[in-house]
Amino acid sequence: MSDLSQIVKAYDVRGTVPDQWDERVAEALGAAxxxxxxxxxxxxxxxxVGYDMRATSPGLAAAFAAGVRAEGRSVIEIGLASTDLLYFASGSLDLPGAMFTAxxxxxxxxxxxxxxxxxRPIGQDSGLAEIRERAQALLDSGASRPAGEPTKLAERRDLLPDYAAYLRKLVDLSGIRPLKVVVDAGNGMGGFTVPTVLGDAALSALPLEIVPLYFELDGTFPNHEANPLDPANLVDLQRAVVEHGADIGLAFDGDADRCFVVDERGEPVSPSAITALVAARELAKHPGSTVIHGLITSSAVAEIIREHGGEPVVARVGHSFIKAEMARTNAVFGGEHSAHYYFRDFWFADTGMLAAMHTLAALGEQSLPLSVLAGEYERYIASGEINSTVADQAAAVAEVRAAYPDATVDEMDGLTLRFSDGAWFNLRASNTEPLLRLNVEAPTRERMVSLRDEVxxxxRR
Known part of the structure; x- marks a missing residue:
């Protein structure tokens, strides 16, 4: 019997197949x-319904669709998709959706x-807990859905060209200077969407020379994990940018809803700098707007938003929390340290591709190299996210908190301690893995390193 509490997380479903969940569970979740x-x-x-390149995705998606159809709704199958392509489908068709991806x-x-x-997002507080309870009841009864065959039809649609055309209307790249761009898709869905969005002559050619890395769709990730947040997974991109004399490097995660950026020297550009850069561009178009930033983004982000006439609002980590806050405030843009970027013009949803296009536009509309351009948005020294496997997470967090009695405490999401010299750190439990995640920032490298190592x-002890 499946225990859905093990796989239904704060804002999505995530678990190993088939030991934690399988097609029977997927069908119950579709019905619920x-x-x-x-x-x-x-x-x-x-x-x-859409799915990524993992070997188990088509079967799980089909089972989910059967559950949907059994409950009286038809299914529009868009097949292989990035997560932001699924959001485009949901937004443009004004229909609920489900994307199969880890x-x-x-x-x-x-x-x-x-x-x-x-x-519109579904998280624990906006329907996901109820879905889990309904699906668990079906599974506990010995069924995956109510008796009877599906009564509604499934229809197949290719929405990739419409998605590409929509993004190109939001960010016009046709007039920028020529750029050489290395793209590492990590054998994920960026290899499916990038050729059409940035390279399809049928949509009119762009002044971009794309150098592809690992565009072959392969859910076993034979070259490296599709997680650009881990520096080890950026090494190939960094090397290729330098070898090809490229202007910029882009790395997408497995479902291509996140995008990481590397400058012409092969050095990573922090997601906080990209958040500030895109925020400045959006505020130029929509003066005085609200911009959401994640709790763990650099202090520079809120400063730059204010300097460009915007109103910064902080939100918890996680796409359902960011999207809900964006909808509440009608924010024009939102960004997280994990390289999720959200746009009002994209139904408040996250899209790595649109953030990449804004970065390409900002670079191509002027003559400076990316290292100089991005440097305008970097003001502090950050550690990046550091993960630790800890048996008793609550005890570890409590010990850390007790060690700094003079710090200002914020418990919006995990533990954030801020110090009078501008340094701060956040320590929080992962929503998807058994880890404690640490992020540290300080005015100087020495202070950052010292605080990082202390925490x-x-x-870890």
Missing amino acids: FTQLLNTTDEPGDAVV SHNPAQYNGIKMCRSGA LDRV
């Missing part, structure tokens, strides 16, 4: 998802990101 939609008067009579997790994992119509020593 549709039951929720039917009891909350969700518009339309269909659900959009994002950056290893090959044995899979998951589901579900949304309401208009790409890690306490966490």
